Amino acid sequence: MDELDFNTGFSLTSPLPYVLVTSVDDEGRPNVMGASWVTRISFEPFLMAVSIGHGRYSNGLIKSCKEFVICYPSAEQEKSAMYCGTHSGRREDKFAQTGLAASPSKKVRPPTVGECTAAFECKLVQAHEVGDHTLFVGEVVAVTGNPARSKHVFATTGKAPLSLDQKGNL
Amino acid sequence: MDELDFNTGFSLTSPLPYVLVTSVDDEGRPNVMGASWVTRISFEPFLMAVSIGHGRYSNGLIKSCKEFVICYPSAEQEKSAMYCGTHSGRREDKFAQTGLAASPSKKVRPPTVGECTAAFECKLVQAHEVGDHTLFVGEVVAVTGNPARSKHVFATTGKAPLSLDQKGNL
Numbered sequence: 001m002d003e004l005d006f007n008t009g010f011s012l013t014s015p016l017p018y019v020l021v022t023s024v025d026d027e028g029r030p031n032v033m034g035a036s037w038v039t040r041i042s043f044e045p046f047l048m049a050v051s052i053g054h055g056r057y058s059n060g061l062i063k064s065c066k067e068f069v070i071c072y073p074s075a076e077q078e079k080s081a082m083y084c085g086t087h088s089g090r091r092e093d094k095f096a097q098t099g100l101a102a103s104p105s106k107k108v109r110p111p112t113v114g115e116c117t118a119a120f121e122c123k124l125v126q127a128h129e130v131g132d133h134t135l136f137v138g139e140v141v142a143v144t145g146n147p148a149r150s151k152h153v154f155a156t157t158g159k160a161p162l163s164l165d166q167k168g169n170l
Numbered sequence: 171m172d173e174l175d176f177n178t179g180f181s182l183t184s185p186l187p188y189v190l191v192t193s194v195d196d197e198g199r200p201n202v203m204g205a206s207w208v209t210r211i212s213f214e215p216f217l218m219a220v221s222i223g224h225g226r227y228s229n230g231l232i233k234s235c236k237e238f239v240i241c242y243p244s245a246e247q248e249k250s251a252m253y254c255g256t257h258s259g260r261r262e263d264k265f266a267q268t269g270l271a272a273s274p275s276k277k278v279r280p281p282t283v284g285e286c287t288a289a290f291e292c293k294l295v296q297a298h299e300v301g302d303h304t305l306f307v308g309e310v311v312a313v314t315g316n317p318a319r320s321k322h323v324f325a326t327t328g329k330a331p332l333s334l335d336q337k338g339n340l
Binding site: 001002003004005006008009010012013016017036037038039040041042043044045046047049051053072103106112114115116117118119120126128130131132133135137140142143144145146147152 | 171172173174175176178179180182183186187206207208209210211212213214215216217219221223242273276282284285286287288289290296298300301302303305307310312313314315316317322
């Protein structure tokens with residue numbers, strides 16, 4: 001085993017599943033960001049966790065609205081999904097820019113990305129500060145999807161997946 | 171978007187990266203388990219998180235030894251890696267059973283799975299109880315690997331990846 005620098009090690013473990021995370025601001029305006037640091041963490045209750053950089057616009061939105069939706073984009077949505085991972089909702093409406101639909105969710109205020117493969121509606125139950133990110137733990141309260149669109153998007157880069165810099169800032 | 175049961179939604183979001191997590195008991199005997207609920211969570215410091223069921227033998231070992239190694243098995247190791255995800259170290263020495271090598275790590279006591287694609291040596295910095303699992307947060311203190319073996323194993327099942335039951339028990 002060779003000793004590797006951190007980024008080489010991380011590149012070797014790509015690709016990762018790539019998701020779109022939605023939230024809303026205090027006026028109910030929706031936002032959507034790209035993320036790859038996401039996993040399921042409990043069967044019962046059904047919990048998922050997503051790690052979001054301190055500098056990200058969505059970080060503050062989720063802390064405030066305490067709800068989010070983890071959407072797995074379909075292969076057809078790849079280009080739009082990547083756009084959401086490289087642009088900030090502080091400066092633009094990414095739903096409008098990409099044409100992705102902000103469809104009403106079943107049980108939370110943040111929207112579901114229409115026509116995605118699968119979407120997990122989450123209520124925030126824990127938030128842990130971990131280094132330069134916050135690890136948001138959500139209880140899944142509804143699941144929707146399009147089983148015909150089972151091929152979802154993987155991020156194939158390793159170093160800083162779909163971020164503009166290493167700090168997770170956009 | 172159709173409303174889906176949780177397991178259908180989870181199946182739609184597979185495959186997931188599949189890793190081997192090593193630990194040691196109080197006498198220094200190594201153990202290795204399979205896990206798919208793992209992700210990087212911070213750039214600086216370099217933190218990773220892995221969620222391990224309360225019933226798993228490794229759960230107690232990691233709480234006690236406070237170190238672990240996250241190893242991404244190579245494609246050549248797939249059969250042995252799957253064995254480690256479906257058998258318990260409470261009852262057998264899985265290194266001996268599979269022939270996987272327990273190679274010395276650089277900076278922690280738990281071994282590295284020899285000839286794996288990439289290995290992340292972690293010191294435990296946080297542990298959070300999340301439903302029926304514990305989410306272990308580790309600071310990565312060394313990375314080793316074999317860049318030539320970049321094709322690592324993905325778990326293709328969705329419902330209960332590589333577990334013998336839904337509770338994460340073996």
